[in-house]
Amino acid sequence: MNEILVKVLNKLKIFKYFNFSKTIRINDKKFIVPVINDVGSSNLYISEPWMINVLKIAFSISGKSFIDVGINTGQTLLKIKSVSPEINYIGFEPNPFCINYLxxxxxxxxxxNTTILPVxxxxxxxxxxxxxxxxxIVDSSASSIGNFREEHKEKKKTYIPLFDYKDLKDKVNLDKISILKIDVEGGELEVIKSFKEDIAKDEPIILMEVLPVYNDLxxxxxxRQNKIQELLRNLDYEIFRxxxxxxxxxxxxxIKEIGIHSDLDRCDYVMVPKSRVTQFIEIAKDFIGY
Structure with a gap:
């Protein structure tokens, strides 16, 4: 079943009538992808294949532990395990339907070495x-920030547990954060505030999606975007798009500023501590001829 056929069947909502598993290959590694009443169908093809090289670069700099905030159905988890199967992975996801699938x-x-926390x-x-x-039920665009997508009408909502990382830290078997990925559909500011002390201490590589500010209105x-940039500057980080x-x-x-734009292909960033920028650039050269 090729990627185009999968996308067509997914669009036709065919998968909701079937439960099955399929073996796929990511980064020359084989994985089993279960599809349960349509949940997991997005894992049947490789979304964002560029992320694999980003992960390889990040792991080359600091690859002992990975914190994933906003796992959804494990699109990034599969890529991580294709690059570094033994890495200590800790993920946070508040949607119970996603947790069941994960x-x-x-x-x-x-x-x-894979821990999922349902928050x-x-x-x-x-x-x-x-x-x-x-x-x-596993809407990847769902957000904990009300009215973040003013242009879209809310379909439904549910209550979820939200935790400050400081209140969970004792429950997480992790000495140091090497890489922090944040994909939370508008809630990035609160996540960075929650991890602020650990970011200052551990200086992790931060992979983050920041959705566009479409216009000055x-x-x-x-x-929120300005506050994110201010926090990162105070933490002595440089921003790379x-x-x-x-x-x-x-x-x-x-870049100095994320800025105002409407390009969804320009929403992904690597935040690098200034102390590691030279190393980041040198390692990036091996992957993309930087």
Whole structure:
């Protein structure tokens, strides 16, 4: 079953009538992908293949532990295990339907050193709300930030547990954060605040998606984006935008400001401690001719 056929069947919502597993190959490694009432169908093809080289670069700099905030159904988890099967992986995901699927994915592939916590991360511990933008029970665009997508009508919402990382730290078997990935559909500011002390101490490589500020009327997004940049500057980080072409990694552009734009292909960033920028650039050369 090729990628185009999978995408067509997925669009036709055929997979919701079947439960099955399929073996796929990522980075020349084989994985079993279960599909349970349509959940997991997005794992049947490799989304964002450029991420594999980004992960290889990050692991070359600091590859002992990986924290994944916003796992969804494990798209990044599969890529991580294709690059570094033994890395200590700790993921956070508040959607119970995603958690149910992830447990199955981990079991059938016998992933080791893999811990999933069924909570979201914020800068305070409380019951929050997950806002869904489409009808999927594992909506990857769901956000804990109300009205973040003002242009889209909310389809439904559910209550979720949100934790400050400081309140979970004793439960996590992790001495140091090597790499921190944040993909939380608008909740990046709260996540960075939650991890601030550990970011300052451990200086991890940060992989983060920041959705666009489409125009200067988006004052809510502009304010949040500016606060993210200020936090990173205070933590002594440089921002590199991931530049892709035909789904492949092309280069990294060092930027001072994320800025106002509407290009969804320019939403992925690598945040690098200033102390590691030279190392990052040198290692990147081996992968993309930086």
């Amino acid at each position: 447990q199955r994915l981990i079991q059938v592939n016998n992933f080791q 979201g991360i914020s800068n305070k511990t409380e019951i929050g709300t997950l806002h869904f933008m489409n009808d999927s 988006s004052t809510f997004r502009i304010e 991931v530049i892709k072409q035909n789904k492949l990694l092309l280069r990294f552009d060092k």
